[in-house]
Amino acid sequence: MAAIIRRELGAYFSSPIGYIFLAVFYVFSGFYFFANVLMMQSTDISLVFSNLLVIVMFLIPILTMRLFSEDIKHKTDQALLTAPISLTSLVLGKFFAAVLVFVLGMSITIVYGVVVAVFAAPNWALIWGNFAALLLLGMSLISIGMFISSMTENQVIAAVGAFAVALALLLVEGLSGAFTSPALMKFFAGISFMRRYAGFSSGIFEFSAAIFFLSVCAVFIFLTVRTQEKRRWA
Amino acid sequence: MIEVKGLTKRYGAKAAVDNISFTVKEGEILGFLGPNGAGKSTTMNIITGYSSSTEGEVTVGGTEIFENPIAVKKMIGYLPEHPPLYLEMTVKEYLSFMYDLKKVKVSGVSKQKHIEEICGHVRIDDVYGRLTKNLSKGYRQRVGLAQALLGNPGVLVLDEPTVGLDPKQIIEIRNLIKGLGKKHTIILSSHILPEVQATCERVVVINNGKIIADDTPDNLSRAMSTDHKLTIRVDGPEDDVQKLLLKIPGMLRVDKLGVREESAYDFSMEAEPGADIRREAFKRLAERSWAILGLKSSELSLEDIFLQLTDESNKKSYIQSTEDPGADGEAADEAEQ
Numbered sequence: 001m002a003a004i005i006r007r008e009l010g011a012y013f014s015s016p017i018g019y020i021f022l023a024v025f026y027v028f029s030g031f032y033f034f035a036n037v038l039m040m041q042s043t044d045i046s047l048v049f050s051n052l053l054v055i056v057m058f059l060i061p062i063l064t065m066r067l068f069s070e071d072i073k074h075k076t077d078q079a080l081l082t083a084p085i086s087l088t089s090l091v092l093g094k095f096f097a098a099v100l101v102f103v104l105g106m107s108i109t110i111v112y113g114v115v116v117a118v119f120a121a122p123n124w125a126l127i128w129g130n131f132a133a134l135l136l137l138g139m140s141l142i143s144i145g146m147f148i149s150s151m152t153e154n155q156v157i158a159a160v161g162a163f164a165v166a167l168a169l170l171l172v173e174g175l176s177g178a179f180t181s182p183a184l185m186k187f188f189a190g191i192s193f194m195r196r197y198a199g200f201s202s203g204i205f206e207f208s209a210a211i212f213f214l215s216v217c218a219v220f221i222f223l224t225v226r227t228q229e230k231r232r233w234a
Numbered sequence: 235m236i237e238v239k240g241l242t243k244r245y246g247a248k249a250a251v252d253n254i255s256f257t258v259k260e261g262e263i264l265g266f267l268g269p270n271g272a273g274k275s276t277t278m279n280i281i282t283g284y285s286s287s288t289e290g291e292v293t294v295g296g297t298e299i300f301e302n303p304i305a306v307k308k309m310i311g312y313l314p315e316h317p318p319l320y321l322e323m324t325v326k327e328y329l330s331f332m333y334d335l336k337k338v339k340v341s342g343v344s345k346q347k348h349i350e351e352i353c354g355h356v357r358i359d360d361v362y363g364r365l366t367k368n369l370s371k372g373y374r375q376r377v378g379l380a381q382a383l384l385g386n387p388g389v390l391v392l393d394e395p396t397v398g399l400d401p402k403q404i405i406e407i408r409n410l411i412k413g414l415g416k417k418h419t420i421i422l423s424s425h426i427l428p429e430v431q432a433t434c435e436r437v438v439v440i441n442n443g444k445i446i447a448d449d450t451p452d453n454l455s456r457a458m459s460t461d462h463k464l465t466i467r468v469d470g471p472e473d474d475v476q477k478l479l480l481k482i483p484g485m486l487r488v489d490k491l492g493v494r495e496e497s498a499y500d501f502s503m504e505a506e507p508g509a510d511i512r513r514e515a516f517k518r519l520a521e522r523s524w525a526i527l528g529l530k531s532s533e534l535s536l537e538d539i540f541l542q543l544t545d546e547s548n549k550k551s552y553i554q555s556t557e558d559p560g561a562d563g564e565a566a567d568e569a570e571q
Contacts, residue, residue, distance in 0.1 A: 003334035007320070014322040079318035079381065082282045083335045084307040232286045 001085070004093025005100070008067070012101050021062050025105035028055045033112045043122045045112055046201050049130035052106070053197060056138055057170060061162035063101055064145025065155045067094045068224070072153040081232070091224045095146055095217075102138045106131070126202070133200030136213035137193060141166055143220035150227040169193045235260040235419040236281065236389060241290035243276050243443075250276045252443035253290070258436075260388075263415040265434030265451075266423035273443040274423040275315060278393050281421070282312040294389060308336075311387040311418075315394045317378025321367035325358060325377055328366055329384065338385035348384070356380045356410060372403035379410070390420045396429055408433050464503045464531055465491070466515065470524030472499040478518055484509030498527050 012018030029052055036047040071077040080090055109131060116122040145162035152158050173194040179185050189195060196213065199206035236258040243251040251273040258264045268274045279285040281292050283303045292299045292306075299306040320328055329349045340348050353359050356376045361369055366377060375395060382390055395411065396404045411433050414420060424430050430437055431451050439447040439454075447454060468475045472490060479488045484506045491500035505511045512529065519526055 003331060006334070007323075007331050010327070011320070011322060074318075074321070075314065075316045076318040076320055078279075078284055078312070078314045078316075079332065080335070082284050082307055082310070082312045083332075084304045084337060085335065086304065232284070 001089040001093040001096075004080075004085075004090060005097045008094055008097030009100060011066070011070075012063075012097070017062060017066065018101055021059055021101060022105050024059060025055065026108055028052070029106075029108055029112070033115075037112065037116060043116050043120050045109065045116065045122065045127055046130050048109065048112065049134055049201055052109075052134060053137065053194075054170070056106075056134065057141065057166040058163065059105075060102070060138060060141040060166065061145050061159040063098045064142055064149050064162055065159035066149070067098060067146045067158075068150040068228075069153050069155045069158045073155075081228070087225045087228050088221075091146070091150075091221055091228065095143060095221055095224075098142045098146065099139055102142060103135065106134055106138065109134075129200045129202070129205060132205065132210070133197050136200075136210060137197055140193065140213045140216040140220075141169075143217040143224075147220040147224045147227065150224045235262075235295060236421065237291075237293040238277070238281065239291050239293075241277065241280060241292065242288045243273075243280060243285070244288045249443050251280070251287070254440065254443070254445045255290075256438050256445060256448055258419055258421060260419050261415070261417075262436060263411070263420045263422060263434045265430035265437040266421055266440065267425070267430050267437055268423075268440035269425055272425075272440045274425075274440060275393055276443075277440070278312075278314075278391050278421065278423055282310050282391050283307050284312075284314075308385075309387055310389045310391055311382035311384065313375075313378045313382040313390070313392045313395055315397065317374050318381075319366045319374055319377060322365065324365055325353070325362050325369075325380075328377065329353070329380060332381040333384050336385055340385065352380045352383045355383065357406075371398050372400065372407075375399060375403075375407065379407075383414075386417075388419060390414060390418045392420065392422045394424055394426075395422065396424070396426065404429070464505075464512070464529060465500060466503060466526060467494060467498050467500050467528035468519060468524050469498045469527055470519070470522065474522075475499060475519070475524060476501060478522065478524075479503060479515060482511050482514045482518065485511060495527070500528075 012021075029048060032048045032051040033045070036042065036051070037045060068077070071080060081087075109127070113122050113124065113127045141162070144165050145158070148161040148165065149155075149158040152161070169191070170193070172188050173192045175188050179188065193213075196206070196209035199209050238257070239255050241251055241254050242249060254273075254277065256264075266274050266277065276285070280287045281294070281299070283299050283306060286300070294306045295309050297305050297309075320331070323331065326349070329352070330345070333345055333349060338345070338348070343351070350359075353362055356379050358373060358376050358380060361373050361377075366374060369377065375398075379392070379395065382392070392411065396407050399407060408429060411420065411422060415433075415435075422430070422434060435450060437447070437449060437451050437454060438445055466479075472493075476488050476490060479485060479501060482505075486504045486506060488504075489502045491502055494500050503511065503515070515529075516526060
C-alpha cells in the first residue's frame with residue numbers, strides 16, 4: 001500500500017493536477033479568510049469552513065478523476081492487478097494518497113488559526129471541530145469520486161460524475177423540506193451531508209456524524225474493490 | 235511448473251477461450267501461437283491473475299491461482315502486450331515503484347543493485363534517468379521486460395514481446411528471451427511465426443479459443459509436411475516438360491513456377507499420397523536429355539503450418555493424424571466440436 005501511496009502522490013505532483021488543486025484551494029480559502037475574518041476583525045473561522053464546503057465539492061473530483069480511470073485507459077492497471085497485492089491494499093493506497101493531498105490543502109486552515117492567534121485567542125475547539133468535519137466530508141467525497149473513477153476509463157466522465165454526486169448531496173438538504181411524507185423527509189435528512197457537517201461547525205464533535213462519514217468511506221471503498229473484482233470477471 | 239486445465243473464458247455467449255488444457259515444464263520456453271483474437275492474451279491474463287476464468291483451473295508451481303492469487307503472482311513476471319508504464323516516471327522511478335509494489339526481496343542484494351543488474355541485463359542502463367514517455371518503442375518494451383524480471387520470478391509470461399519493434403530490436407529481444415529461458419519458465423505469445431520458431435522449444439497453436447496443435451516446431455513441420463509434394467528445376471522447354479511430368483503415373487498436378495535461371499524452369503509437382511515420383515521423373519527427363527538441376531520436397535515452414543492449422547478444413551486432419559484417439563480422445567473431440 002505504501003508503494004501505491006508514494007506513486008499516486010508522485011503522480012499528483014508530476015502533473016498540474018496537484019498544484020491546481022492546492023492553488024485553487026489556497027486562493028479561495030485565503031479569500032474567505034480575508035473577507036470573513038480579517039476584514040470583519042473576527043476570530044470566528046467557522047464561516048471560512050462553511051464556504052470551503054462548496055469549494056471542496058467542486059475540487060475533489062479533480063483529485064479523484066484520475067485515480068482509476070487513468071490506469072484503465074493506459075492499461076497500467078495490468079501492472080497493479082498482476083502484482084502480489086490485494087485489491088483492498090490497492091484501493092486504500094489510492095484513497096489515502098488523495099486524502100493526503102486533500103489534507104495538504106486544508107491544513108492551510110490551521111495556519112489561519114495561528115494567524116488569528118497572533119491578534120486574539122481563537123476558539124481552537126471550533127477550529128478543530130470544523131477541521132475534522134471538512135476532513136471527514138472530504139474523505140467521503142474522495143471515496144465516492146474514486147468509486148466513480150473505477151467505473152470508467154474516461155477522466156472527464158469520472159470528474160463530471162463525481163461533481164454531479166457531490167452537487168446532489170448538497171441539494172439533498174433542500175430536497176428533504178420539499179416532501180410532505182415523513183418517511184421521505186427522514187430519508188433525505190438522513191443522507192444529508194450538510195446536516196451532518198453542521199454539528200461539527202459549531203465546535204461539537206458529533207460521534208454519530210463521524211460514524212456516518214466514515215461509513216460512507218467504508219461503503220464506497222468496498223464498492224470500489226468490488227468494481228475492480230468485477231472487471232476481472234467481466 | 236504451469237498447468238492449465240479445462241480453462242474457459244466466456245464473454246456473454248462468446249467463448250474467448252474454450253476448454254483449453256496444457257502444461258509447461260520448468261525451464262521450458264513455450265510459444266503460444268495464434269492469429270489476432272484467438273484467445274492468447276485472454277489466456278495469459280488468466281494465468282497472471284489479471285482476469286478470471288469462467289471455468290477451469292490454473293496451477294503455477296503447485297499453487298492454484300484462484301485459491302492463492304498473491305502467492306502465484308509472486309512467482310510470475312508479466313509483460314503484457316502494451317508495457318504497463320507510467321509515462322510521467324523515469325525508468326529508475328518506475329522500476330523502483332514496481333520493486334516496492336511487488337514486495338521484492340532478493341537475499342544479499344540491495345534494491346538499487348538488483349534494479350541495476352536487471353537494467354544491465356536488458357540493456358537499458360543508458361536510459362535509466364530518462365522519462366519513459368521519451369523512450370522509443372524498443373526501449374519501452376525493454377523497460378516492460380525489466381519490470382517483469384524484478385525479483386527473478388520463476389515464470390515469465392510475455393505477451394507479444396516484439397510487436398512494433400524494428401528488425402534489429404526484434405533480434406535483440408529474441409536473444410534476450412532465449413537467454414532468460416535458461417533460468418526461467420517462459421510462455422511467449424505471438425502471431426509472428428519466425429519469432430516462435432526462433433525462440434521456443436514447444437508451440438501451442440490456438441485458434442478461436444481452442445488449442446489446435448501442441449508440439450515442437452520440428453514435429454509440427456514433420457507431421458504436416460508431405461513427401462508427395464516436390465519442387466523440380468529442369469533445363470528444357472517449359473510446356474513440354476510440364477506435359478511430360480503430368481504423364482507420370484500418380485501425378486495429380488504440375489504447376490509452372492517460372493524461370494529461375496537461364497533456360498531452366500521450376501515446377502511444383504503434387505502426386506497421390508504415398509506415390510514416389512522422383513525416380514520416374516528422373517528417368518523420363520533423362521530420356522529427353524532434359525537435365526534436372528534441382529529437386530526438393532516442399533518443406534513447410536511454421537508459417538505454412540500455422541496457415542494450414544488455422545484453416546478450418548485442415549485443422550481436423552492434423553489433429554486426427556497426430557493424436558491417437560484411443561489413448562486420448564480429447565484433441566479429436568475438440569476438433570469435432
